[in-house]
Amino acid sequence: MFSIKKILILCGIFTTTQVFALPQDSRRAGGIAVIPLAQNVTEVSYNGQAVLLTQPNAQRYAVFGIPLSTPVGTLQLQTNAQPIQIEIQPYKYAEQRLTIKNQDYVNPQQEQLDRYAHEAKEQNDIYASFTAAQSADFPRFIHPTAGKFSNSFGRKRFFNGEERAPHSGLDIPAPVGQKVVAPAIGIVVGVGDYFFNGKTVLVDHGQGLISMFCHLSKINVEKGQRLQQGEVLGLVGKTGRVTGPHLHWGMSLNNARIDPQLFLAR
Numbered sequence: 001m002f003s004i005k006k007i008l009i010l011c012g013i014f015t016t017t018q019v020f021a022l023p024q025d026s027r028r029a030g031g032i033a034v035i036p037l038a039q040n041v042t043e044v045s046y047n048g049q050a051v052l053l054t055q056p057n058a059q060r061y062a063v064f065g066i067p068l069s070t071p072v073g074t075l076q077l078q079t080n081a082q083p084i085q086i087e088i089q090p091y092k093y094a095e096q097r098l099t100i101k102n103q104d105y106v107n108p109q110q111e112q113l114d115r116y117a118h119e120a121k122e123q124n125d126i127y128a129s130f131t132a133a134q135s136a137d138f139p140r141f142i143h144p145t146a147g148k149f150s151n152s153f154g155r156k157r158f159f160n161g162e163e164r165a166p167h168s169g170l171d172i173p174a175p176v177g178q179k180v181v182a183p184a185i186g187i188v189v190g191v192g193d194y195f196f197n198g199k200t201v202l203v204d205h206g207q208g209l210i211s212m213f214c215h216l217s218k219i220n221v222e223k224g225q226r227l228q229q230g231e232v233l234g235l236v237g238k239t240g241r242v243t244g245p246h247l248h249w250g251m252s253l254n255n256a257r258i259d260p261q262l263f264l265a266r
């Protein structure tokens with residue numbers, strides 16, 4: 001009797017790990033659609049933004065980040081051939097109420113708003129960029145730092161009772177000084193000390209897949225530096241708008257902020 005692994009090898013699927021390197025398909029706002037493509041489809045875009053393509057086996061896929069603001073219903077992607085329609089499912093994110101002692105972080109002064117606008121543009125330009133793939137396969141991801149975390153992505157947030165933008169990353173509580181590593185191969189495309197995000201590193205994994213690490217106490221890398229998976233990029237801290245030490249890990253794909261948990265092995 002053949003084992004499943006032998007059958008897969010006989011079918012021409014080389015290893016199961018290559019298949020699992022793809023992120024989880026979760027068709028909701030803030031999720032990811034992993035879409036098998038017809039043979040004639042070689043380019044995919046959404047609102048003029050190029051969509052990541054990968055071919056881990058005989059099948060080519062589009063890996064599309066679904067913006068947090070996407071309503072439930074049908075969404076259409078453009079291609080060089082026929083359009084692709086995907087169904088966005090309903091999903092309810094939790095609410096979080098936080099008390100921030102420093103009022104500037106709830107209602108910033110004009111000077112701080114100007115600083116934030118400048119920083120946000122710098123980060124958004126990085127998110128909107130599209131570079132060549134870093135590797136032939138879809139990059140495999142590991143945890144950027146050790147620690148137990150709850151499902152904090154997408155939470156509706158109220159600071160001192162006032163509603164603000166939903167939480168666009170995953171918070172991993174950890175002690176100040178704990179190592180933060182590159183979860184996948186990539187290039188450092190941004191390093192800064194930002195008003196809300198504190199000391200921050202942005203890493204480009206190729207084809208519009210960008211990760212962001214915030215509130216660091218120390219940054220160990222420079223812009224332009226190539227990182228291997230597992231290489232230390234900084235240390236956990238509590239810089240910027242925080243209630244305690246933790247790593248904020250953000251992921252952006254085709255300029256959509258998406259749930260980092262979808263990149264981790266199940």
Ligand SMILES: [Zn+2]
Nearest residue numbers: 169170171248
């Ligand atoms: Zn956070």
